[in-house]
Amino acid sequence: MSRISSLQSQFQSAILTLGDEFDDEIVATERLGIKRRIGIYADAYRLRLIECLQDNYSALHTMLGDDEFDRLCRSYIDTHTPHHYSVRWYGDRLAEFLAETTPYCEHPYLAELAAFEWKLMEAFDERDVAPVTVEDMAAIPPDQWPHLTFALHPSLRRLELTWNVAAMRSATDDDRDPPAPQQGDQPVPWIIWRSQLQQFYRSLAADEARMLGQAQGGDDFAALCAGLCQWNGESEVAARAAGLLKQWINDGLITRIGV
Amino acid sequence: MQKPAVKKLPFLGFGLGLRTSHYETVLAELPPNIDWFEILSENYLVAGGKPLYYLDAIRDHYPMIMHGVSMSIGSSDPLNGDYLEQLKKLADRVQPAWFSDHLCWTGLDGKNIHDLLPLPYTEETIAHVAGRIRQVQDFMERPMLIENVSSYLTYKDSAMTEWEFLTGIAERADCHILLDINNIYVSAFNHGFDPHEYLNYIPVERVGQFHLAGHTNYGDYIIDSHDHPVIDPVWELYADALRRFGPVSIMIERDDHIPPLDELVPELDRARSIAQPILKEMAA
Numbered sequence A: 001m002s003r004i005s006s007l008q009s010q011f012q013s014a015i016l017t018l019g020d021e022f023d024d025e026i027v028a029t030e031r032l033g034i035k036r037r038i039g040i041y042a043d044a045y046r047l048r049l050i051e052c053l054q055d056n057y058s059a060l061h062t063m064l065g066d067d068e069f070d071r072l073c074r075s076y077i078d079t080h081t082p083h084h085y086s087v088r089w090y091g092d093r094l095a096e097f098l099a100e101t102t103p104y105c106e107h108p109y110l111a112e113l114a115a116f117e118w119k120l121m122e123a124f125d126e127r128d129v130a131p132v133t134v135e136d137m138a139a140i141p142p143d144q145w146p147h148l149t150f151a152l153h154p155s156l157r158r159l160e161l162t163w164n165v166a167a168m169r170s171a172t173d174d175d176r177d178p179p180a181p182q183q184g185d186q187p188v189p190w191i192i193w194r195s196q197l198q199q200f201y202r203s204l205a206a207d208e209a210r211m212l213g214q215a216q217g218g219d220d221f222a223a224l225c226a227g228l229c230q231w232n233g234e235s236e237v238a239a240r241a242a243g244l245l246k247q248w249i250n251d252g253l254i255t256r257i258g259v
Numbered sequence B: 001m002q003k004p005a006v007k008k009l010p011f012l013g014f015g016l017g018l019r020t021s022h023y024e025t026v027l028a029e030l031p032p033n034i035d036w037f038e039i040l041s042e043n044y045l046v047a048g049g050k051p052l053y054y055l056d057a058i059r060d061h062y063p064m065i066m067h068g069v070s071m072s073i074g075s076s077d078p079l080n081g082d083y084l085e086q087l088k089k090l091a092d093r094v095q096p097a098w099f100s101d102h103l104c105w106t107g108l109d110g111k112n113i114h115d116l117l118p119l120p121y122t123e124e125t126i127a128h129v130a131g132r133i134r135q136v137q138d139f140m141e142r143p144m145l146i147e148n149v150s151s152y153l154t155y156k157d158s159a160m161t162e163w164e165f166l167t168g169i170a171e172r173a174d175c176h177i178l179l180d181i182n183n184i185y186v187s188a189f190n191h192g193f194d195p196h197e198y199l200n201y202i203p204v205e206r207v208g209q210f211h212l213a214g215h216t217n218y219g220d221y222i223i224d225s226h227d228h229p230v231i232d233p234v235w236e237l238y239a240d241a242l243r244r245f246g247p248v249s250i251m252i253e254r255d256d257h258i259p260p261l262d263e264l265v266p267e268l269d270r271a272r273s274i275a276q277p278i279l280k281e282m283a284a
Helices: A002-019 A034-054 A058-079 A094-100 A111-123 A134-138 A144-147 A165-173 A206-216 A221-230 A237-253 B019-027 B050-059 B081-094 B122-139 B162-174 B181-191 B195-199 B232-245 B260-281
Strands: A149-152 A157-163 A185-195 A198-203 A254-259 B014-017 B036-040 B065-069 B101-102 B143-145 B176-180 B207-212 B247-254
Touching: A002 A034, A002 B122, A034 A058, A058 A165, A094 A111, A111 B143, A134 A237, A134 B019, A134 B232, A144 A157, A149 A206, A149 A237, A157 A165, A157 B081, A185 B065, A185 B162, A206 A221, A206 A237, A221 A237, A237 A254, B014 B260, B019 B050, B019 B176, B019 B207, B019 B260, B036 B247, B050 B081, B065 B081, B081 B101, B081 B122, B122 B143, B122 B162, B143 B162, B143 B207, B162 B176, B176 B181, B181 B207, B181 B232, B195 B207, B195 B232, B207 B232, B232 B260, B247 B260
Parallel strands: B014 B036, B014 B247, B036 B065, B065 B101, B101 B143, B143 B176, B176 B207, B207 B247
Antiparallel strands: A149 A254, A157 A185, A185 A198
16 A cells, blocks of 8 residues: 555544554644644534535425434445545435435334435436427327327436425425325325426326336336226226326426327 | 746636626626636536526637636545546536646545645656646547645645646646746745745746735635635736736635625726736836
8 A cells, every 4th residue: 555545544533433453654743732733634524514414305304403403414425435436426325325214214204205205316417318299299190199108208307206305395496394194094106207397296096007007117008097997997097197297298208209 | 957848727717707697697797807718627517507508608708718626636545436427428528728737636545535735746646647648638629727735734744835736847847837826925824935026936838827815814824715816925926927927817716705706797807907007018
């Protein structure tokens, strides 16, 4: 190991684990002791990551309050060293950490909220692709409809929520007091996506969730209609499928129609 | 032995750091007294969405420079090829006058501490860093500027001053220097050296850009926090730097407690009004 490499290894370890192995390598001065000089770096490391987690998880921060959020960040930081060159990606395992770690796992809405906020972040700067328009769709001859397939916007993210975490985030974004955690009867499918520069999220009815899953899997329109039969009468299926498709187009979710 | 001629970088005037909270104002008002913007490269190493939209829109109206924090040029880890490829793609998009990063390391063993950690000032480090800068400049096919960082500790291994170290690297790598005037002030305070000795040692032709910023004084040490206006002693040091280095592109950094643009522009005007008589006198 080169001398630089060994010094860097000791310095990094002093920042991460607050050990004293690096102390002997530093010049002490009367005004500022070795511990405080290294401490400036160790503190800055933690404060920078806490600030990043505050940005990425604004509603979680609001729900926990400053002190509890700070404690959470510090225990996450102790077990998760950043690897990515952009600090923006720090916190990608927070939902998992909350689901597995006491006392957070005793409040399952926390992990759900973190998963929701992380997916919003992912949608924020995902690839740009122009959506198709209702006019594009209308230009396709009706006899081709059964064979149409659909590409969905790359920012589309899906998750199932049992708690009212979307309302928590929405209140935080609007500077309102968030609602108290409330558990629903069963998990509800949600989607998050970006249209132009704006992020959106909404819940899906069971038949829409099924149809969207099939569309993502590459099924054609005829198969999407067939999939809806579980929820809709035979005479209503085509209209329901066309209605959902129109809604997706208006939402900016469809980026290509395969004929 | 005669040193090779160094091509002086062009004077772009007076710039600001591009910050998300100013996007809309910049596009709506196109402030004429901001000559150029410096972007934080890592903020735009993304696939799409708002960051790249505003980057392109503002680039249509202003020259830009790319300033990075994650190259980790001094680390003993290998250079991050994926990072450099992304950076080059961004440079192809932005067409910056140049790009810069810091004379520091940011992590080891694939970890990223997200801080500008100081290096030991030794011949071994000079050889290590200069070789890597040459590699990066060859890959990027653009001039690289290396910036002096604020530091809070000194290695026992260090065998030279910071200004000898910085100059040694710039000459060995044949790169330019981004001289951060505030960082010189901060480190001079933290380590007890004379900032003028620093300025007077740096080769004039190597300096391509200045940074100015505010800091936080804790009494027995100063942190380079970029969250306050530039203080008077740093303005004075800046004037001295202008007298030595002449017309060098100047930029004010603000990364925290970011005020509205109309509060930052007067600070940039101050940088301009300090520079104009000095540069005029030098040109006479």
